Amino acid sequence: MTNFDFAAIDLQLSLIIESFILSLLLILTILFVFSKNLYFAIIYLIFFSLCMAIMYIAMYAPDVSMTEAAIGASLTTIFPFLTLHYIKADNQSNDKIKFSFIAIITALTLIICLAIFSYMLPEYGNLKAPIHHYTANSYITSSGEEIGIVSVVASILASYRGYDTFGETVVILTAGLCVTLLLYEKKITPMNKSSNDIILSSTLKLLLPIILLYSLYIQFHGEISPGGGFQAGAILATAMILVCLITNIKYFLQFISVKLLTKLSGLGVAIYGLVGIFSMIRGGNFLEYSLLLDNKINGQKLGIFIIELGVGITVFAVLTLMFILFASRQNYDN
Amino acid sequence: MITNYNFLIAFTIFILGIFAIITSKNLIKKLLALGIFQASVLLFYVSLSKIHFAKIPILKCLNFDKCPEIYANPLPHILMLTAIVVGVASLAVGLAIIIRIKESLGTIDESEIDNMRD
């Protein structure tokens, strides 16, 4: 058996495999909670994110799995590593843990209560659960004809609940602005040393075009396959981080400066907002794409295309900017 | 046969996350525990959306009546995309604040900061 096609395996076997991955998640969490060394804690977190990504595939959620792997597993771990490196003193990368008896007993009691509670929830995987019969049904049956896109996730994300996605893009922009407010100093000279390893630089030369092409593929094929702006922006940011790590940041900043990244991050959200405002001007509500062009379905497709582009630009710019700010802070003398 | 194992594990990780937030003294560890705590809620939501032997939510053909299939529920997927991004955003802001704490107070250990305050 080389392909793990969960749908074809018997129900019991698939549940056993999922239970195994979930138990692994639980063991990783317990290891994380009781670990004293922070570097180990971050590594447990990487494995946790990867197991979550596998679980999402097992639960038929490829979009979420891709986002978790692209944003969760890679970026959620590089920022803590950078912070730990900046803080540097070894006695501060250890956590003093004293577990009081009361805390452990309270935690166990709460777990038992919630465990009993979890059996009252609708049965896992059952088609008769209440949530499958209300709006989800109408999304699946009508989204193909109203919007004309094969991926239901992309059509809900970008069109039906497009305003939530707008809010989400603003969230990540706000995080980028907060990090800029806190960490950006004009006087910082970025790091100048690079690793002169020949294996790393040749690997970079081979991998970089492939990663860039892949991120563009995910950006523009988000309507046909799992993908979209968030994943593409994250993968592009990862490529830029790879360049910064293997060459040096000063070299990278010659091509894309911090000012440009800041303006790009605002540009993405501005594109999103402009599509909405344009549809308001054409007589509809905010983000009503049907009115952008004369044909409703073409209008929807155009709207979704443009806003995914805006989302991808913002996510890429913000994540790269955050990496550069975290990595350059250590050269700042207070 | 245990069926709602997903929910059980999600709640256990939820409680363990809060436990880690309250008991750890290092600020970075607290922040990472916040991340795990948020991840447990994501697991809960996506477990709600699974239907056994369903197809992933990408339509086989645009007109649903011509090829009716059972698809997994796409709505929790979208909500969780938002939640993952919110989690990363909070983590980044938290780490930037921790760097400023280190610069202004000199330590990132909660018990030492409490001593400093009195």
Place this chain on the structure above:
Amino acid sequence: MLDMKLILNNLPSIIVILPLISGIIIAVSVKKKYAWHYSFFTIVTTLVCGLVIFYLTQNNFQINYEFGGWPAPKGIEYKIDKLSAIILTLTVTIATFAIIYSKKIIIKEISLNKIPIFYGLFLICVSGYIGITVTADLFNLYVFLEISSLASYGLIAIGNKKFSSYSAFEYLTFGIIAATFILLGIGFLYSTTGALNLYDIKNQLQNNEFHLINLAGISFIIIGILLKAAIFPLHIWLPNVYQNAPNSIIIFLSAIPTKIAIYVMIRIIITFYELEFFTKYIDKLNIILQILSFVAIILASLVAIFQEDIKRILAYSTIAQIGYIILSISLSNNEAFKVAVTLMINHSITKSSLFMCFGVLEHNTGTTNLKKLSSCLLNQPLMLIMITINLASLFGIPLTAGFISKWYLIKLILDVNLWFVIPIIIGSILSFIYIIKIFEAIAFNKNKLDEINKFTITKSMFLTCLAGTSLNLLLGINTYFNYQLTDNFFETIIR
């Protein structure tokens, strides 16, 4: 193209989008000299839009708006009624005060090249709170709650006090726990109904058998809200944030975030009010809330007496006032919600005016510690009068806004249960003690005034202090703008 009808039709989305996009443009690409001017223009335009919405809803006109043109369960919709419009106008008014106040003094707290990002983040924060008040979709509420919270963490951490960043970190921890509890609660409600729109959930819940899960969902949401609103055992983040945030921000942050959380709680209770399983639950919840609010009122006022910093005293006074608001909500009848909204409006105006006046004090003496204040205010009669009026409003002396709210609160409690008045009387006596303590430190100060540093105040600071104090007096004299706003409350609220 700038058709009046177009703007009026799209007003609910304009009032959120305008500060949001302007904030982003200001943060990213505006010259440092003009950042204040652009943000002033934006917030005044938002205030005008807010007043138009307020006027429309006061004439019993309910505003519905569907994003993307998709009708309610499929898409996200906004529903604005009287309650939303009142809180909305309050938010934008106090944000206007904060921006005007910060005109020349922002440079003392934040370095010049970060000022555009500061104003941009502040506008994003304001638009996040506006988005919470007008939305009818629970997940949209979560997203905008996160927008405003993230912006406020950054704004607090940039303060130049020693513990600013640590207070921001504590606030971040509590805020993320609260938001995740709310998300889990939304998940429980979603798992039994399949809907995310608040009114849809209410319709679906009428015939639903999963009672325990629904109650668990509502409980998780309420616990998350209580964390954000700083109710007694969950208030730990509040005093440190009030003490260490930058002066321009604390005017806004002392008044609005906790009130928005209480608004969400009122919205949820009113929407689910008529469901049978919810009524039995709410009776038990009310008992817990009453006990917590009594403890909050007495204990917070007691602790405030022993504090040495004016801002910490005001923080504990806020915790006591939130105790009053929760007490009135827990009495759960039509009159109770009217009194709660009155308390919210009056307390916001009072607290932000107090922080504005004490910001002037800190601008001149450099400290707000009661023992180290200089006697710079002894020769400034107008400032002394303003501080006196605002402190009087905190206690509840007639002719001020605080008196109106205390009056209606005591009237409500006397109708329900005579014994509940006792904690309020104890709380008022204790608050009198710390108010006298502050007043004595300012008006009868024995420290010598440093002759070199005379008293300075900028025009914008003076203007906003005057505006805040006169608004306080106006609310105290004429109850149109607080108590009578909520006439026909229960009939016009969407249920």
